[in-house]
Amino acid sequence: MGENVTQEPSRREQTACLRIFECLCGKGLLSSSLPVPRNLEELEAALEQIQERPYRGGAWGNKERKQAILAVSFGTSFEEARVAAIEAIEKDFAAAFPELPVYRAWTSGMIRRKLLRTEGLAIDGVTEAMERMLRDGVTDVLVQPTHIVNGVENDQMKADALAWQESFRSLTFGTPLLTSQEDCRLVVEAVAEEFSGLKKEEALVLMGHGTTHYANSVYAALDYQFKDSGYPNIHLGTVEAYPSMESLLNQLREARPSRVVLAPFMIVAGDHARNDMAGEEEDSWKHRLEKEGFSVSCVLKGLGEYPAVRQLLVRHLRDAKGQADEL
Numbered sequence: 001m002g003e004n005v006t007q008e009p010s011r012r013e014q015t016a017c018l019r020i021f022e023c024l025c026g027k028g029l030l031s032s033s034l035p036v037p038r039n040l041e042e043l044e045a046a047l048e049q050i051q052e053r054p055y056r057g058g059a060w061g062n063k064e065r066k067q068a069i070l071a072v073s074f075g076t077s078f079e080e081a082r083v084a085a086i087e088a089i090e091k092d093f094a095a096a097f098p099e100l101p102v103y104r105a106w107t108s109g110m111i112r113r114k115l116l117r118t119e120g121l122a123i124d125g126v127t128e129a130m131e132r133m134l135r136d137g138v139t140d141v142l143v144q145p146t147h148i149v150n151g152v153e154n155d156q157m158k159a160d161a162l163a164w165q166e167s168f169r170s171l172t173f174g175t176p177l178l179t180s181q182e183d184c185r186l187v188v189e190a191v192a193e194e195f196s197g198l199k200k201e202e203a204l205v206l207m208g209h210g211t212t213h214y215a216n217s218v219y220a221a222l223d224y225q226f227k228d229s230g231y232p233n234i235h236l237g238t239v240e241a242y243p244s245m246e247s248l249l250n251q252l253r254e255a256r257p258s259r260v261v262l263a264p265f266m267i268v269a270g271d272h273a274r275n276d277m278a279g280e281e282e283d284s285w286k287h288r289l290e291k292e293g294f295s296v297s298c299v300l301k302g303l304g305e306y307p308a309v310r311q312l313l314v315r316h317l318r319d320a321k322g323q324a325d326e327l
């Protein structure tokens, strides 16, 4: 009875591992020069390598390093929301790494153009921020998105930043808010804590954004996780994808809460929160819930205003810095 006897992987396990490995190599996520995984453990070890490795740029020799943080957000045209959520996150980044300059980029061209037109406020896009850092002599960039999921916005942001890969010594990406199981658990707890005054007979309905990207599955998973974590009266839906208001209504008709609290599950309480969620139009979530006979109150507070959510983003940034510092 040797203690070191590893169990032979089944034929099926081997085949499954090989197929997943080939698929990931095909997508360029793993290098086909890696040893072929023969069981789930070896596959997991290979998957660890996908974890946001730093991207190496051109040749740098002994040039002095200058590291900087780039905080990338979608953006908002609401000033209060910008200050309360986006600037608060950037301040937390600066407080956690006082030796590093923090740059800002917003990915929404529409919002950036609108702010420039209406308020004369110029905010960099990713490309402009990369140019700015280059001018300032930055050599190593830590990119930390405030995006919630690994969706379209985050993919595009990475592609835009990586176009500058050769101009920098390294680019390291921190992960979006909901990336690991632990992230999901911490966000569930952060929301539950924020609404700890919620009574059993009441319900909290959260409005997420939603995406056509496969990353959208995280919303339904998190809705399930709230229930599984002992919060049966917390529901998460999305404004643009699944689960939609129809799914939420099915749950609420059954539960018949005495009151429904509506809150955005987005970094900022911006346009979607003010209009699609809390607006007076026929099809706003507030209006639709009231039409069903529920008494509704709205909380216009973005996730970026929750200290625990900001700290989770700081943690992701710290992980990215750890990887960058090993170079």
Ligand code: CO
Residues within 6 Å of the ligand: 209, 272
């Ligand atoms: Co939208």
